[in-house]
Amino acid sequence: MATEADRVLIFDTTLRDGEQSPGCSMTQPEKLRVARALADLGVDVIEAGFPAASRGDWEAVHAVAQEVQGPVIAALARCTRADIEAAARALQPAPRRRLHVFLATSAIHRQYKLNMAQDEIVRAAVEAVKIAREFCDDVEFSPEDASRTELDFLARVVGAVIEAGATTVNIPDTVGYTVPDEFGELFRYLRQNVPGIDKVRLSVHCHDDLGMAVANSLTAVVAGARQIECTINGIGERAGNCSLEEVVMAMATRSQFFNLRTGIQTNRLYPVSRLLSNITGQPIPRNKAVIGENAFAHESGIHQHGMLKNAQTYEIMRPEDVGLSRSNLVLGKHSGRHAFRERVQELGFELDELELNRVFEEFKALADRKKELFDGDIEALVLRAEGSAHGPWSLGALEVSSQLGASATATVRLQHADGRTPTGKASGDGPVDAAYKAIEQATGLVVKVRKFEVHAVTVGEDAQGETVVYVDYNGRSYRGSSVSTDIIEASCKALLEVINRIEQSQQGGARLAAREATPAAAAKSAVKH
Ligand code: KIV
Numbered sequence: 001m002a003t004e005a006d007r008v009l010i011f012d013t014t015l016r017d018g019e020q021s022p023g024c025s026m027t028q029p030e031k032l033r034v035a036r037a038l039a040d041l042g043v044d045v046i047e048a049g050f051p052a053a054s055r056g057d058w059e060a061v062h063a064v065a066q067e068v069q070g071p072v073i074a075a076l077a078r079c080t081r082a083d084i085e086a087a088a089r090a091l092q093p094a095p096r097r098r099l100h101v102f103l104a105t106s107a108i109h110r111q112y113k114l115n116m117a118q119d120e121i122v123r124a125a126v127e128a129v130k131i132a133r134e135f136c137d138d139v140e141f142s143p144e145d146a147s148r149t150e151l152d153f154l155a156r157v158v159g160a161v162i163e164a165g166a167t168t169v170n171i172p173d174t175v176g177y178t179v180p181d182e183f184g185e186l187f188r189y190l191r192q193n194v195p196g197i198d199k200v201r202l203s204v205h206c207h208d209d210l211g212m213a214v215a216n217s218l219t220a221v222v223a224g225a226r227q228i229e230c231t232i233n234g235i236g237e238r239a240g241n242c243s244l245e246e247v248v249m250a251m252a253t254r255s256q257f258f259n260l261r262t263g264i265q266t267n268r269l270y271p272v273s274r275l276l277s278n279i280t281g282q283p284i285p286r287n288k289a290v291i292g293e294n295a296f297a298h299e300s301g302i303h304q305h306g307m308l309k310n311a312q313t314y315e316i317m318r319p320e321d322v323g324l325s326r327s328n329l330v331l332g333k334h335s336g337r338h339a340f341r342e343r344v345q346e347l348g349f350e351l352d353e354l355e356l357n358r359v360f361e362e363f364k365a366l367a368d369r370k371k372e373l374f375d376g377d378i379e380a381l382v383l384r385a386e387g388s389a390h391g392p393w394s395l396g397a398l399e400v401s402s403q404l405g406a407s408a409t410a411t412v413r414l415q416h417a418d419g420r421t422p423t424g425k426a427s428g429d430g431p432v433d434a435a436y437k438a439i440e441q442a443t444g445l446v447v448k449v450r451k452f453e454v455h456a457v458t459v460g461e462d463a464q465g466e467t468v469v470y471v472d473y474n475g476r477s478y479r480g481s482s483v484s485t486d487i488i489e490a491s492c493k494a495l496l497e498v499i500n501r502i503e504q505s506q507q508g509g510a511r512l513a514a515r516e517a518t519p520a521a522a523a524k525s526a527v528k529h
């Protein structure tokens with residue numbers, strides 16, 4: 001019979017530890033989309049950000065706290081009153097909230113980063129937990145770099161923060177240095193040597209520098225941890241964090257070994273993973289465990305033969321358990337709305353009637369250009385329809401010509417929401433370069449393209465190409481993406497998504513300035529970040 005003692009909480013830090021890694025930054029609307037998807041997935045805690053880090057972070061945490069129901073919303077803070085107050089204010093609207101304070105404890109961090117002696121670390125940690133408890137009953141403490149901290153000192157810090165009122169103690173392997181047996185021992189040592197440890201929830205937070213974040217997290221739960229901190233697709237600092245989908249499916253697939261359960265709706269894992277990949281523009285490696293494209297593909301004849309006789313010969317999980325359909329059914333231009341709706345639902349997306357109609361129209365248009373539509377095509381349509389930065393600019397017409405050995409030329413006609421339809425014409429080093437110059441001419445916005453990627457969404461010569469473009473503008477980085485069977489069109493739309501984001505953020509800045517010009521509003525937003 002399942003008991004509370006068997007329940008492992010899933011603490012998702014995609015929006016904090018994940019988002020702070022290079023290439024994974026998200027806008028506030030994107031963070032909200034991810035947070036809602038995490039709530040639907042059934043995570044217990046969403047760490048929404050680090051409010052003291054920047055105004056944008058503060059506002060994103062605040063928005064998640066305001067709008068996302070279900071999970072506990074957590075925010076990270078250093079051991080200072082200013083950080084803790086900023087986090088507490090950002091979390092204010094959340095019905096269930098947690099303050100997560102951290103301080104490094106290892107000798108190397110004490111000496112080189114903090115220049116603090118052991119006693120000072122204990123005092124600062126205790127003081128911070130007490131301050132956090134003034135704002136919130138749910139307080140988590142993390143001794144950063146715990147796995148490289150002297151065991152007796154770690155036990156002293158953990159004991160002191162428990163006495164000060166911490167309700168969860170998280171043990172991070174900050175630099176991904178530990179190995180399973182050693183980490184299991186660390187948890188057993190703490191459980192045997194820290195008075196009061198049974199009163200709090202023990203948590204684990206592993207990084208993947210040596211590829212052992214999932215294994216180390218599982219060892220920690222075997223040794224008594226009852227919360228795992230992890231991220232979708234394992235994104236995070238350097239090599240990333242413990243991957244949520246892997247650690248959850250390990251416990252689900254080997255339930256007789258672990259005898260533990262989580263609240264995760266595993267059939268939502270694949271859609272959430274795709275959503276995040278689409279938002280961050282970070283493709284999922286084909287061979288990634290659980291949610292990679294090849295995770296359930298069987299190429300060799302011997303394997304295929306076994307699979308046909310009994311799927312369990314070569315499969316330890318069913319694709320549908322993680323939200324992938326087995327069939328990868330092919331749809332085409334004769335497929336009706338009903339079949340399309342079913343496919344969208346099987347892929348784990350919930351669209352209302354209006355959204356479904358919109359995506360169905362796009363599906364029909366695509367089916368006219370492309371013989372067979374695979375799951376990847378449908379996913380791309382849905383994700384784009386849900387997430388693209390709409391307006392004000394859109395592509396009205398595009399004409400390109402290129403010749404071997406000569407420069408390419410492009411003409412574009414754009415549409416702006418205010419009614420303008422400017423055109424641009426330019427030549428460049430290849431059709432994409434020419435089209436980008438023409439767009440810059442038409443919009444009057446000159447950007448610096450830092451990175452440009454194209455990859456196929458599905459297989460076949462008529463596969464759709466996904467273009468992701470990274471742009472620097474006025475000291476800020478932007479990312480845009482688009483999908484089409486025509487990669488020049490996808491490239492232009494990706495750049496227009498960036499230009500739309502730039503224009504929206506300029507308007508947002510102007511709105512903010514106007515809002516803060518009123519004394520009442522200025523007083524209200526005078527939060528220390
Ligand atoms: O890796 C780490 O130590 C962290 C802490 C802030 C929990 O992310």
Ligand code: ZN
Pocket residue numbers: 017172174205207237
């Ligand atoms: Zn971390």
